[in-house]
Amino acid sequence: LWFGQLEIEKLKSENDRLKLESQGSRTGSQASISASPPPHTQSQSAGPTAGLSQHSLNLTTSESTSLGETHGLALIHCSTSTHLAKNGSFNLLQEYITHVDPVSQLGLTTDSVQGYNIGEIHRPSSSSTASTPELLPCGYLVGDNTINIQLKGASSENVDSLVFDTLIPKPMLQRYVSLLREHRRVILSGPSGTGKTYLANQLARHLLLLEGRPLTPNAVVTFNVDHKSSKELRQYLSGLAQQCNSVSGEDSPLVVILDNLHHVSSLGEIFNGLFNCNYQHCPYIIGTMSQATSSAPNLQLHHNFRWVLCANHTEPVKGFLGRYLRRKLIEMEIGSRTRNAELVKIMDWVPRVWHHLNHFLETHSSSDVTIGPRLFLSCPMDVEGSRVWFTDLWNYSIIPYMLEAVREGLQLYGRRAAWEDPAAWVIDSYPWSSTPPPGDWPPLLQLRPEDVGFDGYSAPREGIRKEPPQSDSDADPLVMDKVLNYNNSHHDDILDSSLESTL
Template sequence: MHNMQLEVDLLKAENDRLKVAPGPSAGSAPGQIPGSSALPSPRRSLGLALTHSFSPSLADTDLSPMDGISTCGPKEEVTLRVVVRLPPQHIIKGDLKQQEFFLGCSKVSGQVDWKLLDGAVFQVFKDYISKMDPASTLGLSTESIHGYSVSHVKRLLDAEPPELPPCRRGVNNIAVSLKGLREKCVDSLVFETLIPKPMMQHYIGLLLKHRRLVLSGPSGTGKTYLTNRLAEYLVERSGREVTEGIVSTFNMHQQSCKDLQLYLSNLANQIDRETGIGDVPLVILLDDLSEAGSISELVNGALTCKYHKCPYIIGTTNQPVKMTPNHGLHLSFRMLTFSNNVEPANGFLVRYLRRKLVESDSDVNANREELLRVLDWVPKLWYHLHTFLEKHSTSDFLIGPCFFLSCPIGIEDFRTWFIDLWNNSIIPYLQEGAKDGIKVHGQKAAWEDPVEWVRDTLPWPSAQQDQSKLYHLPPPTVGPHSIASPPEDRTVKDSTPSSLDSDPLMAMLLKLQEAANYIESPDRESILDPSLQATL
């Protein structure tokens, strides 16, 4: 940068000299500047060397000195790496978030203008969205782009293009900025969280209107992550100076209700006295609530200050929230239920893994289609396990998409990762869930070992050799803890008759018990299975 600035200064001086003295004097050596010594200084030699190496002759081109230094040649092709860059925010302590997302690359001519570069950036963003969000659920498009930066030159799409040329030698990165709070949009937040725009707008609308929100749903559906992003949005919207205590977090699994009640009471007194308002948190996060109803009563009883002066309160709970309409209206809390069967949870994993594939940006995986098939199998596996737990566990014991976010990008790495995840994490988790289901509801459905579906659908090449490495899940018992069965030879297992086939009387008794469980369970609304009705 210093050399380039030096070169510009020297070229300006040369241009001024040519205006004053069109040609060399009679006593000067050819090419020597009048009044200068025969031997140029090292500084002057460096400037002339840079001029000859970077810029064409000023007499043979219409380019300005600046253009001659910085622009690429007309026949030169430049590969631009396009990323989305989010503004850095360090509001929540210990919260690590990604700030740069790779979109793709684009090849442009060395003499590209701003209009053509706009089109190239739009195309890269459009291709990225189509790969990451094939169902077009997020609601993002090229209209979401606010502008982009090439080196230190900023291009805002709703303003006139900069005077400097877009393509500069040595510059190959374009940082895209998306529309956000300043543009009264949520596109940047939608891109970051992978939550559809209509849902994000709904969440923010509820918070701004009611100031209190509880997110309920299974563990691993991204509730805590969303509350952190919403807290950041509220802080940015407030315009307040970011201080260490502007967002206060209570983990209700580690702290007691009495601690929270005392904290809120002191906070209410501080707000009523209108002293130290700058120290009052703007947002209070209540993570891992055990009973949302009782917490709601506690908050309303302790936080007695004027409603519009109260901090925003966002809570999360893994348990279903059962509240009567009058109860919810009186407490002025609004409830959002996260379910694995609907957005944003059910589409999040697909979008996350596809984003991860695009961002890998490496040639380690020669067959991208093969890897995409493997990654698209993961959401199918998650849905299969979710369905299994719905049949054999309790309503609050489900498996969220966050279970699979550590999925590596690479066939061989994925294969090793999945076998370890299945045997050491998934099987123990399913085993615990099935035991809970037996204790609460009894046997609700005929037992099906989930490993059979997994073995039949393993998506990577040569998967047959890995089928025997995956553990079985034995039927649960209410007695001593059972241990997951090690892999068995499938041919031997399939050829051995089950105890139900060999004992018809036992089979009939089990079906009768299963039918009784269906009838007695208060959560069942569906009719009995036809085979059970026939048995009765």
């Protein structure tokens, strides 16, 4: 998202030509803006060039400026017009989104832009409704050299800013919001680590903005069902129902999040008589569960709940890890003004490893025990750090978890396919070009058939049923670190604060 050396030289030549052609003129030239990464080099930076002013592009939402991060760098000529600066900035936005999601661009286009700021001057995205500014862009960028772009959000009944924040494609988020606004009750169902709680909180915040409610402590309430009885949940919901019926709409909760509902055996009975049409202020209810229960049909038929599947093999979860790591890599490249071809290869490889492992788990167990993307979100953005991180993750988290999951799968389903060590593909496709001496680097552990009793289960055993995990952490590979007293602090990379809650 900055300029390679060749492009800098081209811009310099163009700048010299424009100086000769337009001395003393206010005629604008096209903004020199690009989102294309520089050539793959170990370390290549692009500093300011004589005669060219350098400005950064920030992307923010229409509701908040908390996303004030530099997402691209632009070189704007001193005679560039406002119209061309706007078009160049919008093109940079589109290229940035294309790098994050090459497949669908998250469903975002330049039509997703609500407006933009050049310095302290705000401009709407539609030029037809905007008056011509007195100065050229360079006149407003003195001191504050930032062009901010605001995406459409809840204030205009759109989800574009939410799409940019969550990295969930626009058509899917539009469907989730539509289901909530029509039915007011949604359950997010999927394996542990797929971001259900994070999505629930993001949807709750969006509903607050749609309803014009401030984000107060009582506006969104959460009840975590872990280690709590059905009676406690029923009492909690009864108290909320009475509160919603007795206080004004602004004082009652707008959204109720019920986390880990799979721990409750009879959900239909829990909701009987609660939050029905007799209540004046019925809140939105967003539930999460790791797998569907026997109460699912009853909830949909009698209590108007709608289901949203958050499975590792379907969007939005399937492509999330790739989008997240690409965004993380791009922003690191912008900050350092460098690009490393080996690191690009590594960040492309990590999501493939994740899909490879889940295919293996589905083959020898079931989709219920597949691994969510959150396990891989902390991948460091440097070559050596990512190698150490992956080695430790593989040996201390992934292999112990797969050992237990495949062993239970064989007991329940028997042997259904030929054995193939999951480490074989990982070793064959290993992306790190240089490895330290064997004494300094522990090799990747392998999963042998005798480790899981593969030869002992040629047919399904009768009468064996796999019980669901008692909590999200029971089925979560991250817990294996604690079991093995593994300290991960030396490579604890900083996650996006907006996505940290998924862990």
